[in-house]
Amino acid sequence: MFALILPAVLVVAALLVGPMVLLARISLNQYSATQLMIEATTAQNYLNAVADPYYRGVMATTLVMAFTCTAVTLALGFPAAYRLARMESRWKSLVTVLTLIPLLVGNVVRAAGWLGLLGNDGLINATLRGLRITSEPLQLIYTPGAVAVGTIAVVLPYMILTLSSVIESIPRAVEEAAANLGASALTVFRRVVWPLALPGTVAGCVLVFILCMNTYATAVLLGGSQFKMMAPAVYDQFSKGMNWPFGAALAFILLAATLVLTVLGTALLGRRYAR
Amino acid sequence: MSVASLSPAAAPALAGPGLSVRLGRIAFLALVVLAYAIIFAPIVMVVVTSFFDQEIVSFPPDALTLRWYVNAWAQRDFARGFVTSLQIALAATAIGVPLGTAAALALVRARIPGRGLINTFLLAPLAVPAIVAGSALYMFYLRAEDWLDMDIKATFGGLVAANVLITIPWTVRLVTASLAGLDRAAEEAAANLGARPLTVFRRITLPMLRPGIVAAALFSFVASFENLELNLLLVGPGRTTLPVAMLSYLEFRMDPTLAAVATAQIVMVSILMLVTDRFVKLSRIV
Numbered sequence A: 001m002f003a004l005i006l007p008a009v010l011v012v013a014a015l016l017v018g019p020m021v022l023l024a025r026i027s028l029n030q031y032s033a034t035q036l037m038i039e040a041t042t043a044q045n046y047l048n049a050v051a052d053p054y055y056r057g058v059m060a061t062t063l064v065m066a067f068t069c070t071a072v073t074l075a076l077g078f079p080a081a082y083r084l085a086r087m088e089s090r091w092k093s094l095v096t097v098l099t100l101i102p103l104l105v106g107n108v109v110r111a112a113g114w115l116g117l118l119g120n121d122g123l124i125n126a127t128l129r130g131l132r133i134t135s136e137p138l139q140l141i142y143t144p145g146a147v148a149v150g151t152i153a154v155v156l157p158y159m160i161l162t163l164s165s166v167i168e169s170i171p172r173a174v175e176e177a178a179a180n181l182g183a184s185a186l187t188v189f190r191r192v193v194w195p196l197a198l199p200g201t202v203a204g205c206v207l208v209f210i211l212c213m214n215t216y217a218t219a220v221l222l223g224g225s226q227f228k229m230m231a232p233a234v235y236d237q238f239s240k241g242m243n244w245p246f247g248a249a250l251a252f253i254l255l256a257a258t259l260v261l262t263v264l265g266t267a268l269l270g271r272r273y274a275r
Numbered sequence B: 001m002s003v004a005s006l007s008p009a010a011a012p013a014l015a016g017p018g019l020s021v022r023l024g025r026i027a028f029l030a031l032v033v034l035a036y037a038i039i040f041a042p043i044v045m046v047v048v049t050s051f052f053d054q055e056i057v058s059f060p061p062d063a064l065t066l067r068w069y070v071n072a073w074a075q076r077d078f079a080r081g082f083v084t085s086l087q088i089a090l091a092a093t094a095i096g097v098p099l100g101t102a103a104a105l106a107l108v109r110a111r112i113p114g115r116g117l118i119n120t121f122l123l124a125p126l127a128v129p130a131i132v133a134g135s136a137l138y139m140f141y142l143r144a145e146d147w148l149d150m151d152i153k154a155t156f157g158g159l160v161a162a163n164v165l166i167t168i169p170w171t172v173r174l175v176t177a178s179l180a181g182l183d184r185a186a187e188e189a190a191a192n193l194g195a196r197p198l199t200v201f202r203r204i205t206l207p208m209l210r211p212g213i214v215a216a217a218l219f220s221f222v223a224s225f226e227n228l229e230l231n232l233l234l235v236g237p238g239r240t241t242l243p244v245a246m247l248s249y250l251e252f253r254m255d256p257t258l259a260a261v262a263t264a265q266i267v268m269v270s271i272l273m274l275v276t277d278r279f280v281k282l283s284r285i286v
Helices: A002-026 A044-051 A053-085 A089-104 A107-118 A123-130 A144-168 A172-180 A185-213 A217-223 A230-241 A244-274 B008-014 B019-049 B067-074 B076-109 B115-127 B130-148 B156-180 B185-192 B197-225 B242-250 B256-279
Strands: A030-032 A036-038
Touching: A002 A244, A002 B076, A002 B115, A002 B130, A002 B156, A030 A244, A036 A244, A044 A053, A044 A244, A053 A089, A053 A144, A053 A185, A053 A230, A053 A244, A053 B019, A089 A144, A089 B019, A089 B256, A107 A123, A107 A144, A107 A217, A107 B019, A107 B242, A107 B256, A144 A185, A144 A217, A144 B019, A172 A185, A185 A244, A185 B019, A217 A230, A217 B242, A230 A244, A230 B130, A244 B130, B019 B256, B067 B076, B067 B256, B076 B115, B076 B156, B076 B197, B076 B242, B076 B256, B115 B156, B130 B156, B156 B197, B185 B197, B197 B256, B242 B256
Parallel strands: none
Antiparallel strands: A030 A036
8 A cells, every 4th residue: 555655755755845955955055146056054044034124024015915815805705605605506516616717727817817907008997087087097006905906816715615615514503593592693603603613714814824925926917016025036036136045045934934823823713712 | 373472583584684684684795796706807807808909908999809819829939838838737647646546545545554644745735835846846956957967947857747746736635535435335345246456446446536536637737737836937948838928928018919818728727627526526625
């Protein structure tokens, strides 16, 4: 039986673990303008990244964006997930596939759509102009708001699908019992649905938060040249800056920040759930 | 005896919902509609603009046309990107699905210590941010090129290897999910009736696995085809995937040609997902 598992494990070890270890090693090297990289064991790249106000700003932008998008996605996703979970089976299957398809068409395709909607000649500005509400186009594209909307559109299906599978497992009878005993719809939600769905909510938020922290295409295409998030910053170091050690350090800072925050978040919310 | 007389709280409900209840329902529905509007707005937008006649997207359109689809195929970057992505995704699927299926089968059926751990390990490529994994692979390829004195980055093999990191975890996930619902009685019956292990596998296990494998293959193909971040640093001049070609085009402009390429991708993905759903209910695996 091990013979069946081994090939897949070896491939993942060779193509993921090995390269990650190498990247970790490279992050401890020194950058040189002439030789690109000098073997060393120094934490300087990490210290530089933390000390540099520019990268502190990039990290802050990334964190604010990730927290905002996760919160909005939860608020928007919960009702949709509830509706999907309580659907009749014939429609449910179709709506599930419809929710899943956008996930798989790629972020670049969706960013193209937002460019058409939010651009200066896009649908929204053209409509406002047509209705004579504005004469000058509103600057909608290349703003943090555009990135936020684009990111939310990307992660919403994940949230809806994760939440709906948990809400589905809450028996309808529990809600009906609460309602029959006189609870209002809001009370049923607050006292019954929300506590029972909390593990799924935590899972959904963690997944969405990770995706938001690592936004690439949406940030690059909708944010404009002044807007920078961590994933594009990592890419720039490798493709343009050629400062591999620093890029590697940025990659691990991004990875560590994501990991620590998700573990903290899960622990905090999980404790509330246990009570 | 009416229900209302049993439960006084239900009485207002019989008189029709109160104002606050109705407002609550409207707000709830509005949120549901808003969520799906945000999900579908960019996709509908892309499809619509691909039919606009004028070269610079503006509203309203002068006329509608199909010529951008012809133009898109005539653009060498897109045509080549499409073919490259297709080849890579097919090869990565052909390698990853057998490996992933074998692992999933053993993980579900065998009593191996640390099964959960191995399962997590095989799904790890989906958990590591693609841009980080892509940077790591990029460094790894450059280092390996030095050692082996051969090209790896921007070669077909190098890109396929990277994409196997996408197809293996998805296969493990889908095949595991489809196996979880099957019981072993048929296999045991065949063995009791004297079938050898290989015969049991060929005649019983494999046919039961088929829907899971088909779903895994289609899903892996799509996930690899549309991947941007993992491949971003691994492509090179002359060998670029479609999403990377679209990204570099979009950094300069958004026009109906790109919308046509995007629409073709949306149609392809939609068809493949609807087919996948026939084999394994997608609501069960995501």
